[in-house]
Amino acid sequence: MDRLTSMHVFVRAAELGSFAAAAEALGISPQMVAKHVAWLEARLGATLLNRTTRRQSLSDIGRSYYERCKAVLAEAEAADMVALEMKATPSGTLKVNAPVTFGATALAPFITRYLRQYPDTQIDLTLSDAIIDPLEGGFEVVIRIGELADSSLIAWPLRPWKLIACASPAYLAQEGVPQTPADLARHACLVYGAWSSAQPCRWRFQKAGKTEEVRPAGRFRANDWKALLHAAVEGYGVTLGPVDVLQAEINAGRLVQVLPDYEGPARPMHVLVPPGRRQTVKIRSFVNAVSEAFAPPCPVAQKKASPLSIS
Template identity: 40%
Template structure:
């Protein structure tokens, strides 16, 4: 066989040959395969002509393998067995979660919510391993080999499937000691009288009141930082009023360590979606993980329990862009 030259072969002929050998006759093989005896005989003849060797010695009463035929049978049986095992393995992968699940998510959502869900999921599915990439940059699912991406914000036009998990919201928060000492603002206009802690990149706070009323507050911050973890620490220490995502603030609010400020004036909500390429031929690991996450956070996301009530959702439904 020359390198680079593709020899012709027919798996169907090989399978028929194996059936003939194992049945001991053309008649038995034809019956097992549901084929006419003449078709089985013709296929064996074609196989022998293609190979240029005699595989089976035929008599009126019996069949006998030649030495070449016996060696060829062993090879064919092994190859066909491996093909069957491969088919079974692929089918099992589609029905049983297995393999490595590669995920990406924004840093805050991944650290506060997704990591805990991954721990629960992998305990239930020990054959699945997870590679989680936390980044506030949007990775390309195909180019970066991502199975599922979690995104905060409105979805861009694409062919991806989007499953809505809930909404990311931010509230103004302060420590109980700060409120006790400085009082609770009654209206966004009162914020000018307070010590404010802000993200460096936020020049103003756009707050959403009742009846879709908007209030834009130009922030004159006493302290500015560039990450939410520092905002949280400063708010907990009583340094002032800080905008905090419920993703990070919810446990402290429920425990009474933080107090919502102007709760009727939250920031605009941003939808959170799980994105994956297509429902068609979706692997069991992707389908089961996304379903698990959906079941874990609906109908009320854990980062809103006891914190957010009666607020309009950012996005009402899942999105299928196929």
């Protein structure tokens, strides 16, 4: 006999108080219920149910065995549900949080493609550069740029968020092309963020393993990178921005990369899910798709290993 089936029959007989009641609930004969229980007792070499013509009761061993059987059957059912969900089509609303520039420029086009592929899904996207608590905000998936603080969040690495320096052809024709990061000191720079004299902005570049740092200065700074992009295209200076966005402007001839022999700043990027959240098919599907669309150039060790494979 199948052990899980016999366990299920035994549990129902113990809960319903008689073989006849268990047989009716399970759609089998009372004799078959008795066979399943007898098979378990023979296998264990112990009496599980004390039976008389009028009543039955669990033995001491049977009472402990009953509790363990319930746990085993619950785990088996959960395993079946995971397998069924993995074959299912994603559906429902997924709450996602992402940084502003990445979310508006790179993630948004990905999401429209994802929604086209899975018409039963809805994405509720919130963009914020602040570090949020996903559980408090009710977010199921979070994308973060920068080093991860030690936390219980489950993380998968994405490709680094790379920055390059660009300016318009007209600006470079008038002001000259910088050959080294130090040359940027005499150029108008378009600075992202609210920097102060106590915490000045620093642009770091690398070449041949050597890091060079410059403190950019200019007449225009903003906390929205799209404003800086507009200013760069209009010829107001050199900007440092994400290659994912700037490449389209470079291809169109509106901007030119400067310092192409140097590696610009690069920050790690991860997709995360809160710990303990059930890995539903919509979460697995979205994380898989994000990991594939923004895959790192080579295998990278995970910051936090997931207890459930989603690959």
